[in-house]
Amino acid sequence: MTRSIIHIDMDAFFASVEQRDNPAYRNQPVIVGGKKGSRGVVSTASYEARKFGVHSAMSMAEAVRRCPNGIYLPVDMEKYHSVSTEIMAIFKRFTPLVEAVSLDEAFLDVTESRLLFGEATEIARKIKEMIAAEINLTASVGIAGNKFLAKLASEMGKPNGFYEIKDSEIEDKVWPLPIQKMLGVGKKTAQQLLKMRVNTIGALAKSDPLILEKIFGKQGILLYNLANGIDNRPVEATREVKSIGRETTFQEDITDSYYLETVLMALTEDVSRTMRQKHYKGRTIHLKVRYDDFSTISRSVTLTNYTANFEPIFGTVRELFRKHYTKKRPVRLIGMSVSHLSREDEIAEQLQFFVNDNHQQKQDKLDGVLDDLNKRFGAKTITRAREIALCSHHEIFEDSQE
Numbered sequence: 001m002t003r004s005i006i007h008i009d010m011d012a013f014f015a016s017v018e019q020r021d022n023p024a025y026r027n028q029p030v031i032v033g034g035k036k037g038s039r040g041v042v043s044t045a046s047y048e049a050r051k052f053g054v055h056s057a058m059s060m061a062e063a064v065r066r067c068p069n070g071i072y073l074p075v076d077m078e079k080y081h082s083v084s085t086e087i088m089a090i091f092k093r094f095t096p097l098v099e100a101v102s103l104d105e106a107f108l109d110v111t112e113s114r115l116l117f118g119e120a121t122e123i124a125r126k127i128k129e130m131i132a133a134e135i136n137l138t139a140s141v142g143i144a145g146n147k148f149l150a151k152l153a154s155e156m157g158k159p160n161g162f163y164e165i166k167d168s169e170i171e172d173k174v175w176p177l178p179i180q181k182m183l184g185v186g187k188k189t190a191q192q193l194l195k196m197r198v199n200t201i202g203a204l205a206k207s208d209p210l211i212l213e214k215i216f217g218k219q220g221i222l223l224y225n226l227a228n229g230i231d232n233r234p235v236e237a238t239r240e241v242k243s244i245g246r247e248t249t250f251q252e253d254i255t256d257s258y259y260l261e262t263v264l265m266a267l268t269e270d271v272s273r274t275m276r277q278k279h280y281k282g283r284t285i286h287l288k289v290r291y292d293d294f295s296t297i298s299r300s301v302t303l304t305n306y307t308a309n310f311e312p313i314f315g316t317v318r319e320l321f322r323k324h325y326t327k328k329r330p331v332r333l334i335g336m337s338v339s340h341l342s343r344e345d346e347i348a349e350q351l352q353f354f355v356n357d358n359h360q361q362k363q364d365k366l367d368g369v370l371d372d373l374n375k376r377f378g379a380k381t382i383t384r385a386r387e388i389a390l391c392s393h394h395e396i397f398e399d400s401q402e
């Protein structure tokens with residue numbers, strides 16, 4: 001049976017939420033990422049602001065240069081999370097096979113839902129209507145027989161899009177697209193393909209797969225198949241929370257590694273506390289460091305056991321930092337997160353290998369005491385001694401939680 005896949009992506013998500021919640025921002029260039037003059041990057045820009053050339057990941061300074069009269073707003077992750085939960089709940093009315101890719105984007109496999117709700121296009125239309133009526137936002141939907149084409153379709157209709165690519169339409173609708181639109185083709189690969197005169201997806205579809213394999217390895221075959229409309233990747237139902245993390249952009253670049261480690265400590269403290277509050281444990285620990293020239297390293301380690309304790313998480317983050325931080329290079333952003341999350345009650349005890357019970361109990365006790373005190377007297381009443389030095393820099397902890 002041919003599959004029916006829907007890809008949904010909200011339009012200018014963070015900015016649209018802000019415009020929805022404040023009528024004065026509507027039809028205005030809204031840039032979400034921080035106050036004017038802050039040193040972060042743009043998370044997103046409303047379509048009005050995009051006309052000025054402002055886009056995601058651009059430095060705030062550049063955004064202000066391009067759009068000096070824009071409305072600049074801080075990131076309100078908590079709010080976007082809760083809107084995201086509402087959107088995902090609408091999707092789940094139609095199928096349990098909802099794969100959330102990010103807060104504002106998901107794949108739905110509605111193959112089995114058609115009997116109950118009608119054709120995929122009808123389901124997509126209903127979803128768009130529900131998002132408009134219940135959440136007051138616009139989404140772009142793409143409908144196709146696989147993930148690759150569905151995502152392409154939702155992009156092609158943006159904003160407020162509704163676009164279908166039938167298998168028989170690949171030649172007409174997909175092949176004329178420039179090669180840069182291809183999933184998995186970054187700048188480097190695009191350059192190589194352009195050199196080979198492969199300028200469009202159609203040219204890729206018609207090129208020799210053996211040559212592609214020779215140059216790009218397995219990835220070459222994958223690209224060849226995608227270009228020919230073949231993509232068998234299943235839609236895998238995900239949990240809403242993929243990771244819990246925090247990061248911060250400094251007011252001034254920092255080179256002092258002791259200070260950087262102390263910041264990581266405070267971020268980890270926060271993240272591990274959030275995990276315990278939400279009853280999550282995780283296994284993969286990520287470190288992110290952005291240098292003054294915006295080059296960014298992301299490193300991660302997966303632990304044997306799930307944990308929400310400060311000590312093992314911080315120990316891992318610190319190890320990653322010591323291994324990968326290039327000494328003396330100025331850092332503008334540092335962050336950490338934990339992924340591979342599972343609800344505490346779902347983690348079968350027998351899966352916990354090599355746990356030194358005594359040690360584990362001690363950690364739980366210490367974290368528990370700190371959580372209790374902080375709950376009773378307000379967050380940050382008690383912090384580990386080393387963090388006290390950071391109190392005067394408290395304003396740095398304003399950034400995103402994902």
Ligand code: TTP
Nearest residue numbers: 009010011012013014015043044045056057104
């Ligand atoms: P996107 O879906 O990539 O972008 P968008 O929804 O703002 O705009 P559109 O889909 O209409 O092109 O990302 C969703 C949200 O994720 C976005 O609103 C803000 C956040 N985000 C970042 O914080 N940094 C980024 O670099 C990107 C691309 C997105």
Ligand code: MG
Nearest residue numbers: 009010011104
């Ligand atoms: Mg979007």
